[in-house]
Amino acid sequence: MLLRIYRRIYRNDQWMRRHFSLTGHLLLMFTLAAAIFGVDTKASTTYQLFVFLAAIVLLSLAMALFVRGRIALTRDLPRYGTVGEPLRYTATLHNLDTQSQGGLAVIDLLREDYPNAVAVQAYRALRGRRAARLINYRDWLGCLVRQRGGTIEEVSLPPLNREPLSIKLQFTPLRRGRVYLDACYIAKTEPLGLFRRLTRFEQPQSCLILPKYYPIKPLQLPGARRYQPGGVTLSNSVGESPEFMALRDYRPGDALAAVHWKSYAKYGKLIVKEYQDEYFARAALVLDTFIAGSNTARFEAAVSVAASLVFGNEQNDLLLDLLFIDREAYCFTSGRGVDQSLHLQEVLAGVQPERSAPFERLQQSVLAHAARCSAMLCVLLCWDEERRSFIKQLQALGLTVYVFVLHDGELAGAVMPDAPAACFRIDSRHIGEDLQAL
């Protein structure tokens, strides 16, 4: 019932915002005030002002019926955006009329679904607040905006002549994942400048919003370089694929397959091809998605930390496996010749918290993978008994383990039992500073 009222209020509010200009809003407010104070025509004369303003508003509404203008619009949306970073894109307008058109504004909209009570409570939890018995409008609206992914600012246009006009639009994404842009409106004011007539352009497009990431120094992964037969190109397949480096004289012991027969024919002596063996580190980034005993805000922070680690280690010439559980176990690999780290970000943009499965599932999946890796970067949501024993097991395998434990301030200055040497506490409220300080 309450949510239905909110929906109605919101729809009406949006309708007013889109259809009335600032001047229109101001005039409506004065009309209302003049009506209120003018209720008793014997006590004040503001009713005279009310009648005049009401006449102006009515004329404005009537004139809006005659507002015409043919325009074509195309939107050029980038594939990716990042949470918290302004996402800028362009839209191009073509005037299909012979005359120039003015008083235009572009209103682009993100697709929105009205949130239900569960979503609003989840939103409150994300904001670190307790569940409320009565949902207030501010929370409902906040949840709606978050689900939508942001708010695109309206752009007023200069007069539109015959030549195409390219305009810049922008919004700041509020959440990771995919955002959808359905329709775009062009608002055109009537001659009095109060009411606007909207023209709808269907332009369904979408854009993937990557998790927010913070600058981080590349981690030093000691002893992590291992000989990868065949180089990185095929490091996760079988066979050899050595890279050519130079030609040199034959030395006893060189493999016959390395002899460069063409040079032998030319110089009359055995010359062999020399190959650069490539040593690469292979590390696994383990993301703890088991939200039980934690909260959504911390999980979002953990995703950000994982994204920062992916970007931060881009220059570390290593293969990075991303391991996590989201209903089932996943492993994605990036590195030179395999995949771009951007794709790991894409994966991270869509990862959801796991609420029901036990932590053991991640443990099993990682241990099965451990033999191929020399280092493990574990992003954990808390530091409990299960996670402690998991890290101990990894250490027992002789792996270099980096642990990033998210907390809401309760671990600051506290003693963490059984913590490995490279254990970092990241406060989910200021991840940037904590990662910078690593």
Next chain:
Amino acid sequence: MNYPPGLLAVALLFWTALSRTEVAAASLLGLLLLSKLSSWRWQLDAKQFFRLGDLTSVLVVLALAYVYATQDVDRPIYLILKWLPALFAPLLFAQLFGSTQRLPLGALFYSRRRRTPQPSIDFRVPYAGVCVLAAGAANVQTPAYFIGSALLFSWMLFYARPRRRELPLWLLLVMLALGGAYYGQQGLRQLQLWIEGRAEQWLSNWTPDPYQNRTSIGDVGALKLSGKIELRVAAAHPQLLHQATYDRYAGQSWYASQRKFSNTALNSDSATSSSQQQMTFFSNFERQAILALPQGVEKIAGIEGALLSTTTFGVIKAEDLPSFAQYRVYYSGVQTSQLGKYDLELPERHRDWAQQLAAQLGLGSETPTAAAAHLRHFFKTQYRYSLYLGGEHDADRALRDFVLTRKAGHCEYFAAATVLVLRAAGIPARLATGYSLQEYAHDQQLYIVRRRHAHAWALAFIDGRWQEVDTTPAQWAELEAEQSDNVWQSIEDFFSRIAFEFKRWRSSGNSHRQQVGLSIVALLSLFLAWRLYRNRAQWQRSASNQSDGTTAENYPGRDSPWYRLEQALQGTELARRSDESVQQWSERLQQPVLLEIARLHYRYRFDPAGLSADELARLQTAVDDWLAT
């Protein structure tokens, strides 16, 4: 929204021309002029603007409270409307004297405060609108307001119109609106007068009609009881408060045959009273009311401004009453109005049972006093009080049903039956309605009179005067109190008490009242002002003054020798470009010494610890040496 030049001044002049607020308007215009002439600007941040917004809201509320508490005006809201430009002035001048020349929306709308970046508006145009609105409170019923306000708003709209549009079309639309509105506003006024005329007729059914009383006899279902407090009375003992008297029972209603009200001077200073009996009343009023008073009123003190009139039945009507009044009533308790020709009239339909009952009780052979006592005893023992109204729609039959069959009903049945039986026994009688004093509030030492204490009784002409014959069984009050909703009523009573105490204070006529009100307002304003300015506000020269270089800023390290070096190279190809930092410049010149000097200069400028005397000397000599080479 574009600001039409000069709009504010014209709007203020319009306001003062209609509202006669010359002093305030002159001060505001003076400040407006000062903001134009002076280059001083105040650096206010969003929070300070929000506080100003709060200040304005509090000022409005305080002004409303002050006006309501101390000024005896009919509708305080119009006084506030009149002074709106003065109340909103802090916001306007914060913008005009502010460095940003805009007003953050959060200062006007609380809901916009969390927005970042804070959207802002030019408050001058809305303020001009407020001036125009406020001028309406002057209530100058000439075309001046219509013409002035319409022209000012048209002027604002002219500047806000989309530029590309043709002017003739815009002009045509505004002329259309002007023409339509001119006739429209006249029509609206006439419409209201017509509606008011109709509504008055309808509303008049709500106040007790001294001529006709539509009784609850004949209503079906259960009686609805309201605990709403009608008045408070300081009296010595419980008694009946008489409001209206009726002598004819016809059909379903009681009528008063004496309808003519004549003016009376009961409330004037010349009225005298020999009686020792008095009561003090506290009551809310509409503009006119039929007063509920004890019998035989001789003098009313405290509502000298009201116009009182009375009928021969002793019904007192008051007009031009204040919204709340405290008045003292001196009374004799004796009503001696003459007998009328209807006082013994028995309606045909009720004659049989009334005469039968009178005969059965033998009232005809008793003295009137004994007959009244007998009747009182009869109803008390044989009948009972009931809030259930029965199922009979017809009032006549309902009354007959009450007397002969049901033997249970509410006070109107008892009163009507008593009047008719007394008349059948030859005793002149009338029906009286009013209130019964029964609920004593010990904490207030007052009788509380609620709507449910409304009562009806008979008046019998005994020993040359009209005496009350209340035959309703005494438990009626308890029964009705039981039926009411106690929880809700106690909450309602609590708020009613607060309102009462406030109104009592307000009407007490204390000479310090106004001063107390004023000092509370002043203290609160001072507190808000202190809250506002507590944050270090800085006055600073406007940008235009800063650029002329007459006021060098006092930043640390401004005497660094580095500037000599820069100055010396000015005009040469080695000079620092405007887009180069000191560091970049030093690097471009590829001179290690210069890098060292730049490092020291940076520390001198920005290091909180500054340079030691040694280091400063080193910087001096290094610059001198470099310049020498």
